[in-house]
Amino acid sequence: MVVCAKCKKEMQCIKTGMTVRYREEGEHAYAGDMLECPVCKATIAVTNSNSYFDEGAKRATDWDVWMDADKGFKVEA
Ligand SMILES: [Zn+2]
Numbered sequence: 001m002v003v004c005a006k007c008k009k010e011m012q013c014i015k016t017g018m019t020v021r022y023r024e025e026g027e028h029a030y031a032g033d034m035l036e037c038p039v040c041k042a043t044i045a046v047t048n049s050n051s052y053f054d055e056g057a058k059r060a061t062d063w064d065v066w067m068d069a070d071k072g073f074k075v076e077a
Pocket of ligand 1: 005037
């Protein structure tokens with residue numbers, strides 16, 4: 001169980017099969033699920049610990065989380 005520490009409510013899964021991506025092209029990937037707090041709407045991405053090679057930006061969706069995205073990594077539409 002994953003609980004929102006602020007609201008004391010169980011986080012709810014809102015998307016299975018999203019991806020957390022690393023590196024400039026996002027090819028270093030972890031499969032995960034997106035959870036959301038039903039009260040404050042905070043979201044977290046939960047993944048397993050097994051990374052795999054993916055095609056990065058070519059296969060990215062709007063659900064994907066890009067680590068260090070503040071460095072300018074972007075998904076091209
Ligand atoms: Zn919350």
